Amino acid sequence: MAISATPTATRAQLRDPFLDWRTIRTPHFVIHYHEPLGYLARRVAAVAxxxxxxLSTVLAFAPRERVQIVITDDADAANGSATALPYDTIRLFAEAPDDLSPLADYDDWLxxxxxxxxTHILHLDNASGLPSFINLLLGKVYMPNHVQPRWFLEGLAVHEETEHTSGGRLRSSQWDMYLRMDALxxxxxxxxxxxxxxDRWPHGNAAYLYGSFFVRYIAERHGxxxxxxxxxxxxxxxxxxxxxRVAQRATGSTFIELWDGFLDERxxxxxxxxxxxxxxxRRxxxxxxxxxxIARAPRYLRDGRLMYLRADNRSRGEIVIVDPITGERxxxxARVNAGGEAAxxxxxxxxxxxxxDAHRDIYFFSDLVRRDLxxxxxxxxxxxLRAREPDLSPDGRYVVFTMSRAGTTRLxxxxLADVTGTMRELTPGARFQQWYTPRFSPDGRLVVASTWRDGGYRDVVLVDVATGRIEDLTHDRASDTGPTFSPDGTxxxxxxxxxxxxxxxxxxxxxxxxxxxxxVIAGAYQPAIAGDGRRITYVGYTSYGFDLFAIDTELTGFREAPPYIxxxxxxxxxxxIWTAESEDYDALPTLYPRSYFxxxxxxxxxxxxGITIAGEDVAAFHSWSARIGFGLERGNMSIDAGYSYNRLPLSISVRGFRRVTRVGGLQIGGEDVPWIQDAWGGDVGVAYSFPRAFRGNTISTSYALTWTEAGAPFTTEPLDPNFPPPLLPETGFFSTLRFGWSYSDVERYGYDISPSNGQALGIGASVSDPAIGSQFRxxxxxxxxxxxxxxxxxxxxxLAFRYxxxxxxxxLDRLGIFGVGGFPTVPLIEGFNSPVILGGSALRGYLPNDRVGSQFHLAQLEYRFPIYRFNRGILTLPVYLNRLWATVFADAGDAFFGEIDFSxxxxxxxxExxxxxxxxxxLGFSLxxxxxxxxxxGGIDQFYAHLGVPF
Incomplete structure (x- = not known):
């Protein structure tokens, strides 16, 4: 996983109403956390x-206010994020890197x-000159360092993480392997x-990878x-x-000129x-x-076949069996997502x-699953349980696995018959110790595993199953991983x-x-040994990612292992650790608005x-926004305000508004005459999700109430007695109660041009009736x-189909009216500014809303196929072409009043x-x-070009 400078949502954890949230203050930081992360939070305070x-000395900058740090333990992944908008905030996951993560080279992962x-905070928050004056006028709205190429943002942070620790990715052999194989x-x-x-491996990690080596190259040559x-x-x-221009002033050369020298050096x-x-x-x-x-965790079955985890970013992640000689699938x-190690x-x-999979409809944690083949x-x-990396004892009675919580992974x-009822810690571990890839010995008496301990030691150890006694097989600061026993146990x-x-x-x-x-010249990981003890399959690497490799070799090797230097x-x-007392979390200090637009x-x-203000507390319990608009022509005022509460398993939102608009509905002399409507209203809504592995359901309900009246007296010309009397528009209360349900198991993978598998369903109902405060039914x-x-x-x-x-x-005068037809005309520049992104639902080949009525049906069939992957830009300019693809389609539909008539x-x-x-x-777009x-x-020849997304 990559540590990112992009703000990352942490709402999954915050939906748990039973968590006790606390705050610790230090001279430069305010650390917010939930129990049982108190000890970890104090470690973070001291480390920060x-x-x-x-860092403030090295980067010659210090923030004016304390930096907010939020620590959560809601994900089985090591990650973090940082942003300077609307205030300096760091978000940390209380989870150490996993076994083969490029983040796994560390002396202390915190x-x-x-x-x-x-490093991100000191970089992103650094604004001066005219940007600083803009922020003085409008609040914190413009931080130029936010809009840099990610390779410099992440490269600088990876460089500093390495300079100020004895680990870091620039010391990681796996990180070096990524770039080495690109070069060779x-x-x-x-x-x-x-x-x-x-659009290629290593995807998002490329900015970190190339950026870190490039930044180090610049630092070594220019200080x-x-x-x-x-x-x-x-x-x-x-x-x-x-x-x-900035690079040239700092180094005498542009980044473009420096890049060629960097690649030559590498x-x-x-x-x-x-x-x-x-x-x-070479062996x-x-x-x-x-x-x-991705290829992980190869295992030989008793019949000699080979099993492993395959995730190629083109199809489902799966545990598959392949021929151990040819690799043929x-x-x-089994189908897997995160994790996937199998025994x-x-x-x-x-x-x-x-x-x-989902836990309490709130979390997504790793768990153990048994499958009958x-x-x-x-x-x-x-x-x-957050259980991973299982292995079964030779008699099949016991399962050994790792379990993570609060920054510590236990063995x-x-x-197997009752995992949660009989589980115990195999050997006591230290706080923040990490365990990986345990494997039983052939006689079931020992377990071999890889473990991280204080001081940057990643070693292979033996654990006695009966006593829990540990024996070190290695003890150095090399990264020793993925151990397994030979078939004879020697x-x-x-x-x-x-x-x-x-x-x-x-x-x-x-x-x-x-x-x-x-x-090898790349890398060899996670060995699996065939029953005869001679053939070893391992996870290897090329510039396209990880794959399985196999070698026939004696376990005596070709030379004595060189000593670790x-x-x-x-x-x-x-x-x-920081010893100050904690206090109850208070949302108010970070909830007030820091800027206006x-x-x-x-x-x-x-x-x-319009003037817009908004706020959200750092733990994301509360969020709100408000906009006041002043009409420059008539002087009318409009108001929109909303609030959401996010500390329950269901989401709750409240909204209110006042709008003065010119509408139709006043009938004079048989013609519709515009009149001014003053509308006040609001709504409240709740939604609850039922997430599951590979699918999810959501139910929602909302209630809306609107009061309308004339915003100005009705004015008419002298009435003609030959015409019927004026028909005044109806005003008063109009309320609606809405219900919704949706289901989706749609899949989309990294190289897909659009969703590629699965289905989605949705049903909605709305009712208005005097029983709920409406004048209409x-x-x-x-x-x-x-x-x-x-x-x-x-x-x-x-092949994509939608109905x-x-x-x-x-x-009759309050019926819901539907319309079907082609896309409206939207200038491209308006699409970028607004942005106006038109979805894929349309009856193409007709004018917009060509057919209207109280009932509609629309079916669409598309065949989608890729044409070309550009993957090209112009040096460092912020414009990049990703790919070109096409759609051949047929649409059929109608909107009408009365009975359906397919003809x-x-x-x-x-x-398209x-x-x-x-x-x-x-920012990604699709033209x-x-x-x-x-x-x-009513059909026409229709040509269109706009920003849009397919259904």
Whole structure:
């Protein structure tokens, strides 16, 4: 996982009403957390103050106010985020990095995490000159360093996380492997691709990867002061994106000029590294799979077949069986999302694996699942336990696994028949200790595992199942991971990066000797040994990601393992904690507005000047917004205000408004005459979600009440006695009670052009009646069904179908009115400014709202296919072309009053081109260019171009 500078929502945890939230204050930080994270929060407080004292000097900047830090424990992932808007905020997950995470090289993961995120704060909050004056007038609205390429934002933070710890990604052998294989396989990313986001591995991590090495290259040649200078210079820029001018002032060269030198330096470095590996004799396996992206946890079954976790970002994540010789895919055992490590029962009929699923309809945690391979029946063994990486004892009675909570991962053992009732900690662990990939010995008496302990030690240890006694097999600051026993139980094979490249090693238990088994140029991880003890399958790497490799080798290896040479600085001190008393969390200090926004928008009279203010407390319990508009033509005032409460399993929102508009409905002389309506109203709504692995349901209800009256006296010309008397519009109370239900199991993967599999359903109902405060009676029903089918003949080709309908009945003058027709004309520039993003639901080939009525039906069928992946931009300019794809479609529908008549349904056919592109480095858009021809009455030849998304 990547540590990100982009604000990350943490609402899942905040929906738990039973959490006790507390606050700790330090000179430069305010730390908010929920129990039982009190000890961890005090560690964070001490670490943050230590990081601030160093980083504020290095980056020559300190925030004017205390930085808010929010710590939650709602996700089985290591991550964090930072933002300077609307106030300096850091959000941290209380979870250490997992086994093969590129974040896993650390002496203390809290120190690394806080150092990274506080670097962001000192960088993003750095504004001066005219931007500072703008913020003085309007509040904190414009921080120029927020709008930089992510490679510099993240590269600077990764550079500092490495400089101020003895770990960090720039010391990680896996991080180095990512860039090394891009170099040796001639697949270096270009600067334009890193500045936006190319559609290829390692995806979002590329900004961190290339950015960190590039920033280090700049610092080594121009001094670290150049980094601070760039932050200060850009923070004073009124017009953003002039990053090369800033770089030239700080270093004498533009980033474009520096990039070529950086790539040349890296190529030379990695070619020399390759020569060193070749000098010892390359010992690599044969590549079994070629999907790239993610491969994890290979295991041999008793019949000799090979099982592993495959997640190629093109289809579902699955536990699959492949031929151990050819790598050909044979069978799918289970579908997985997060986690996915699996163990096979000795009976050969059952597997136990980890999968992320809902807990209390609030959290998504990893749990253990048992699957019968003959019947396909699945049984969830735990609920919310945060259990991962299971292994089964040779007799199938026990399961050993890891369990994380409050920043500590424990090694657990339980009876498979009753996991939650019999589980216990296999061996007592220290606070913040981490355990990974436990494996039983062939006789079931021992468990071998990888563990992280204070001081940056990531070692392989043996644990006695009966006594819990630990024996170290390694004890150094190399990363020793993924251990497993040989079939005869005499050796432990594991991965170690003691030479700077991860290779496989065999530890002989009787003699204590350590031998090197592979000598690869990329990396070798998570070995699995065949029953004969000679063939080893491992997780290897290319520039396309991780795959399975297999090698036939003796477990005696080809040479004695070289000693680990420790060149790292002294590890960070993990002992200090902040001792100040905590206090109850108070939302008010961060709930008040920090800025206001002005806008000019059209209304029915002309133009309205709007002032908007908003606020949200740092723990996101409360959020609110308010806008007051002043009509420049008539002087009318409009008000919109809303509030939501987010500390319950269901979401609650309240909204109120006052609007003065020119509307129709006044009939004089048989003609509709505009009149001024003054409307006051509001609504309250609640919603509850039922999330599950791979699917979800949501139910919602709301009540709205509106009072309307004439905003000005009705004025008419002298009435003609030959015409009927005027018909005044109805005013008074109008209320609506709405209900909704939705379901979705729709899937979309990283390389898809649109959703590619699954279905979505939705039903809505609204009722107005005097019993609920309305002067009118209206009942309206709507429904929709969407289905996506991947085509078997070509990758990313999708057949998409959508049907929607609605019907309304009641008082004739208050019926719900539906319309079907083509897309309205929206200028592209308005789409970028508003933004106006038109969805895919339309009867193309007809004018907008060509057909109207109290009932409608619309069916759409599309065949979608990719054409070309551009993955190109222009150097560091904030414009990037992602991909081109197309749709061939047919629409059929009608809106009408009275009985349905299929003979009157309109049909339209046509085709569209979609250009996906990115602006300002992070904002994605899709340009839809289409032609449609209406085949029924009122049909036209319609050409359109607008920003849009498919259904």
């Amino acid at each position: 103050e230590r990081a601030h004292s160093t 120190t690394t995490l806080v150092t990274h995120e506080h 396989e001639d697949r270096f990313w270009d600067l334009d691709q890193v500045s936006s986001s190319a 670290r002061v150049a980094l601070a200078t760039i932050a200060h210079e850009y923070g004073a820029s009124v017009i953003p994106y002039g990053i090369n 190529r030379a470095h990695y070619r020399e590294q390759q020569r060193e590996v070749d000098a010892l004799g 690599e396996g044969t590549r079994l799979t070629t999907h790239g992206e 044979r069978d799918v055992l 096979v029962h000795p009976d050969g009929r059952t597997i136990v694996f980890s999968r992320s 003959e019947t396909g029946e699945e049984t969830r063994l735990t609920d919310g 657990m053992i339980a009876e 050796r432990v094979v594991f991965s170690s990066d003691r030479t700077g490249i991860a290779n496989l090693y065999a530890y002989e238990l009787a003699s204590g000797s350590l031998r090197q088994l592979t000598n 420790d060149t790292r600085p002294i590890a960070s001190d993990t002992a200090p 002005l806008d000019l928008t059209p209304d029915s009279f002309g133009t309205t000047l 209206v009942l309206t029903l709507t429904w929709s069904f969407t289905r996506y089918l991947p085509m078997p003949w070509l990758e990313h080709h999708v 929607a309908g609605g019907i309304s009945g009641g008082d 009157r349904f309109r049909v339209g056919v046509g085709a 081109l979609h250009v996906d592109f990115t602006l300002f480095y992070i 839809r260019i289409g032609y449609a021809r209406g085949l029924g009455e």
